[in-house]
Amino acid sequence: MTDPFNFDDEASRALEALYLSSMSSIRRQKVRTLLDLHPGDTVLDVGTGPGYLADEMAAQVGPAGRVDAIDRSPQMLALAQRRCAGRPQVVLHEADVLKMPFPDAAFDAAASVQVYEFVAEMPAALRELRRVLRPGGRAVIVDTDWASLVWEAKDRVRAERIFSAWDEHLADPYLPRRLAPLLKECGFDVLAVEPYTVASLSPEPVPAGLAKMIADFAPGRRGVTAEDTAAWLADLAALHACGNYFFSLTAFLFLARRTAED
Ligand SMILES: C[S@@+](CC[C@H](N)C(=O)[O-])C[C@H]1O[C@@H](n2cnc3c(N)ncnc32)[C@H](O)[C@@H]1O
Numbered sequence: 001m002t003d004p005f006n007f008d009d010e011a012s013r014a015l016e017a018l019y020l021s022s023m024s025s026i027r028r029q030k031v032r033t034l035l036d037l038h039p040g041d042t043v044l045d046v047g048t049g050p051g052y053l054a055d056e057m058a059a060q061v062g063p064a065g066r067v068d069a070i071d072r073s074p075q076m077l078a079l080a081q082r083r084c085a086g087r088p089q090v091v092l093h094e095a096d097v098l099k100m101p102f103p104d105a106a107f108d109a110a111a112s113v114q115v116y117e118f119v120a121e122m123p124a125a126l127r128e129l130r131r132v133l134r135p136g137g138r139a140v141i142v143d144t145d146w147a148s149l150v151w152e153a154k155d156r157v158r159a160e161r162i163f164s165a166w167d168e169h170l171a172d173p174y175l176p177r178r179l180a181p182l183l184k185e186c187g188f189d190v191l192a193v194e195p196y197t198v199a200s201l202s203p204e205p206v207p208a209g210l211a212k213m214i215a216d217f218a219p220g221r222r223g224v225t226a227e228d229t230a231a232w233l234a235d236l237a238a239l240h241a242c243g244n245y246f247f248s249l250t251a252f253l254f255l256a257r258r259t260a261e262d
Pocket of ligand 1: 015046047048049050051052053070071072076095096097098112113114115118119
């Protein structure tokens, strides 16, 4: 039973490959459009992972700006270090979202993509984000609501059991539906929410990588066995072979602004 929650070497590289896909890069583009960065801005990437977004934001803020990126996984930070090597304005830090190594009001903007769904102490994490943003500073937060997963299988009951085991990889697999009230409670105005759906009629590139992660993770949880996940993968392959593959999953992008008053 592997645990992608810890983002060790293998899980980090699997995620890096997944985030290379055009579907992930379109999502990052949407994040950057909402964040509306300008040359010279100071920006924070919370849970940078392999560093794709930090690298892209560095290009936007230019040499006069700065991107600080945090992650608690040294393996992820090593990938981000390699990716951002040519960008002196990117500074990486090994840190937790609950205690970030920055002074108050240090940033004009912040982004966090697929990170807070791993965090159990959400009010504390959002208060920490607020602390490091300047008054009026913008934050874009992206998380997936896993109830939006539609993944056709001949044996839907088995597939649902496997998905419910996969839910255990997150602190809250349904975070988006409670994120707006949480943000308001923690001193943010919520300006917008946008869905971003990945839909695919074939396993490549995103569903296949995700299926492997799920098949590695689920056995031993909620009664799911390795035989169950092997049969589910075979089920998906059979659907693909006859042209009946269907996958869809929705993430939600929230644009919030730090309120001025304390
Ligand atoms: C699914 S990856 C997303 C990476 C990146 N934001 C992206 O979209 O490409 C989640 C990342 O959040 C990091 N992470 C999870 N919990 C964290 C915490 N409490 N503090 C810091 N980083 C955390 C993980 O190490 C991992 O790199």
